[in-house]
Amino acid sequence: MAQRYWNEKIEKMELAEMRKLQSERLVAQVKHVWDNVPYYRKKMEEKGVTPDDIKSIDDLHKLPFLSKADLRDSYPYGMLAAPLSDCVRIQSTSGTTGKRVVSFYTQNDVDLWEDCVARAITAAGGTKEDVVQVAYGYGLFTGGAGLHGGSHKVGCLTLPMSSGNTERQIQFMMDLKATILCCTPSYAAYIGETLQEMGYKPEDIPLKAGIFGAEPWTQAMREQIEATLGIKAYDIYGLTETSGPGVAFECEEQSGMHINEDNFIAEIIDPDTGEVLPEGSKGELVFTSITKEAFPLLRYRTRDICILSRGKCSCGRTLVKMTKPMGRSDDMLIIKGVNVFPSQIEEVLIKDFKAAPNYQIVVDRVGTTDTFEIKVEISDDMFSDTIKDISTLEKKIGADIQQILGIRAKISLVEPKSIPRSEGKAVRVIDKRKLV
């Protein structure tokens, strides 16, 4: 099969030329941010840096970092670099109170984002002849909107299914002959299992490829999805802070994701010192958006740990490749595709009981589905001699957690001191999933 690219010039650009393009865009972007984002300007001033100091990509390391805390401090308009009247869209992270990130887009930002997704769809073999079933959630979440827009760009027939209602997903997939499925890997696995239970064999299923992201998944899971659906499964990476899915995408080699470097400059840093690490080192991924107009984050720390490499790729693309994230440099968990911070759970417990009891989050994966349990040590205040009262309490905690996180957790009340302590502190998270 002939190699196909959405934007061959960019995707196969020589490194020197790419660096030149990145340098030009970076210099302009730093000026744009300096002029329009007082929050970041102040950070630059504190570091003694002005736009004049940034002459090329070699000066990138002089700029201050941005973190999720900065986005929280400046919520909602503090990072906005374009007049609101020029913005046409917002998207937001997965509804997590206190950690919510609202990202703004001009029409040009949306176009560039969708262009990045179009590259991903093309790399997965998509053309205007394809029928793309988008089973990511639609709404504030970037998954649905991103793949939907990219699919339009390529000219595919787009099925805007959103997530859920698996029976209807399967009916549309079979009746309208969907050829590319886009959703979270765990949902793809679930759809696959359901098809299998219904008696469909991989050869009966019209799909040829899948583009799956928004949560960590393993090679074993990829193989399982590929076998049950009879497809090639491609990984896609992105985050709301930079645009959404499409920051990086897999090609047919399926060995890491090409970063759309004409839009995002990637760096790997030591998460403790902030020092930039040489290519091939494992560290925290940092992105600088060099084309975004409305929400241009410079040196944004993703907290994802990975490795970048510029080895020659058999697909012909020269874009740098990132490995699947191998972990996080903070305590964030991704459970069922949703970002979960232990502190959010603690906030709910404090609200329900006036004081935080000892608790432990236990995450596991049964088959391809994440299980999520919160153990809470019962205290005198929480205890009652009737089962009814304790069950009501468990249900209340469960409902409050679901309202904050958007996903259900099993709440288990346990005896005092039964959660293991290490150095006197309770161990907050037990993640039994083997993802890397």
Added chain:
Amino acid sequence: MTVKQLSVFVENRPGRLSAVTEALASAGINIRAVSIADTKDFGIMRIIVNDTDKAIAALKENGFIASAANVIAVIADDKPGSMASIMKILYNANISVEYMYAAFLNREKGSACLILRVDNNENAVEALKDADCTLISEKELSEI
């Protein structure tokens, strides 16, 4: 006239009941009545003991969550229909029984003892006394 009942939170895993009863045994506590309400993940062990304060102290010292509540201990004749008549007395007085269990508090042959947790102790005690039922007091309990 009520007696104190102890409730202890017990997780559903091997060894927990052993630990609770061991804690009570070490403190020289005599268990006079016991009942366990269980769910999938945990149970509540309800007990009547000869020295409630000492028992609570012993349980807390061993890291258990325990609380005390007032329940009614009523003597019933050990013959058909006596429990039914007690239930009828409470029903007629519009008392709701949340739970009940039997106790090893037989003062004499031919009698049985019921522990009742009701929604209104005062009214229940009054109704049972009016019907000439025999109730056991906290003081009597420690002497049996």
